[in-house]
Amino acid sequence: MSGQKIRNMEEFAAASGISRPTVSKYFNDPDSVRDSTRVRIEAALDQYDYRPNIYAVNQNRRLTKNIGIVVPFLSDPFFAEIARKLETLVIAAGFRPVVLGSHGGTEQENDNLETLRSLKPAGVLLAPLGRASDKSAVETFCRHVPTVLFDSNIEDIGEAFIGSDNISFVDQTVEYLCRTGEPPSFFEMRTPANPNANKRRLAYLAAMERAGHAPDVISVEGEGWGFEEIGRRGTHDAFDAGSLTSRSILCSNDRLAIGLLAACYERGLKVGRAKGSDLRVASHDDHPFSRFTCPSLTTAAHDYDAVAEQAVKTLFELIEGGRPLSDRKELLYPARLVLRDSA
Amino acid sequence: MSGQKIRNMEEFAAASGISRPTVSKYFNDPDSVRDSTRVRIEAALDQYDYRPNIYAVNQNRRLTKNIGIVVPFLSDPFFAEIARKLETLVIAAGFRPVVLGSHGGTEQENDNLETLRSLKPAGVLLAPLGRASDKSAVETFCRHVPTVLFDSNIEDIGEAFIGSDNISFVDQTVEYLCRTGEPPSFFEMRTPANPNANKRRLAYLAAMERAGHAPDVISVEGEGWGFEEIGRRGTHDAFDAGSLTSRSILCSNDRLAIGLLAACYERGLKVGRAKGSDLRVASHDDHPFSRFTCPSLTTAAHDYDAVAEQAVKTLFELIEGGRPLSDRKELLYPARLVLRDSA
């Protein structure tokens, strides 16, 4: 970390006693040069603290080592967490993650895709907004950049989809609730932002039918990504309208459940599986905060790690293969039931 | 959006009938060319959908239009939110935000700073980790890049600090709690990650002395950024040890309070300002989730907008001024008390 300042690869090459093209080769793949050469370069490296200019490196390359990671909402700890996992995996693979959040807005999602295109990424991991996505914009993007979708699927767009198996989520929660008490009503947004919500409702209906119970879907109004408030407001409205009579409620996702729990608390209702409770509440996602709700939330957890690892792995296969996968892959991981106090 | 593909500015200039240097000038500042010229360029622009190559644009420039935004923990909705606000303001100013989260790790924070340096940003908005920050690394960085610190101060580092006035936070909550009931005990982490926590404890001690009450600080163990769990665990431990006897608790921050509320719930304690409650709980930050705790959390809110706006404004003054501000500015914004149900 000492010595005079190195301004470019030319000077660094001179300082290390290696030719510039060889140094360039080293930076593109350290293993591509002879051991003795690598040692000399690395010795010079921590003597002079030089790093290739990132812009010069990329401008004359068709593809960079950038990997885009786009999530619909970075303020949602759920997505922040999975973005972090992806980031870590991408770095480990020697690439450079660029994390972008769409803030729940179609325009921002499109902006993010445009930004990424100008970054010439080698590939992109995209969790689309879902219903609010500009399908044609996303499709156009995917035609130009190898893209793996995750979390939320858009049919036939992207080279692959890696996500969680909503049926597995709902089957487990419904089975558990039915086995241990009253069959659940299903609590959801009428116009969910995300296609997973629809799959979960259908899975609920199917599971209830299989079990021989009458389904009961409570759909609450609300737009946008403020799920907690939508759940809270919707719960009050449903109680007021008399449409929420069940003593067993399965929420479409944890954030709605957090709002529902808040509303129940406000109404003085006791939630839990313990005797003397007014109702049981379960949900899906295992949101980072669901451990800290009152009561703690029984939910079905994503296999975060598997989804992240598989998404990254699939993307790199795509990139290295050069060509798109022959057929669009869709990989779904099952849920893991997490029993806590709410049900 | 039609027409043949444009490969570079040369071709685009030809297509629009303007010379390349003038087009270049346009992209650097649309107002720097004659109106009639701008119109022609913009006409061509949406006919051919051309964007200058971002790498070529930046490599031969001492400074880019990039603005780095670094927060200690992107999975914390609090930071995600403020990052979003900053992002929006930076875009509005015609710059290009690059948001990076440090995931609570010193190494990651240093990595982020290194990444930013290679991006040659015009300036950086940095919320440092605090105690865990590598001060000398941050200082070195700040010597090379115009940097405005926010949220968490490090003495004499960066060209300015914009934050919230911890004294105002604590004074308001303490005053409120004293006025409406028992004087509060103060609940905090023994080794907080963030310097604000120390300031809040001192402010609590001062406020209690002024009011003529005996202070009572409950410091719980725990390292890292899992504040909710630290708060929950610490609450149980404190109750078990008999060190938590107060009926009025002021938490250092909302995330600790969320954990404390969870623990109280688990112990069957009723929290709130209503008659019949076992204890009151208030806190600081107005975390996005504090609206949805059970009961909803009385807290002191940051003036998010003012902090974000001032931080961005200060940074741009710095950038445009060319030279560092004569004296390091420290600007603090007062809190706003948010009364909810917990106290």
Place this chain on the structure above:
DNA sequence: CAAATTTCTTTACGCGCGTAAATTTTTGTC
């Protein structure tokens, strides 16, 4: 130890754009 192979060096060009200098064209003023 000579031949075959791998690795490195030298040389040279190009990427897409910023930018400076000199020149020409356009615009505004009287």
Place this chain on the structure above:
DNA sequence: GACAAAAATTTACGCGCGTAAAGAAATTTG
């Protein structure tokens, strides 16, 4: 309509690096 000022054009070079080609040097093989 002549003239000055403003703006656009032409020309030319450079940024820092990737990369190809050809030859020299080092390494491995038999």
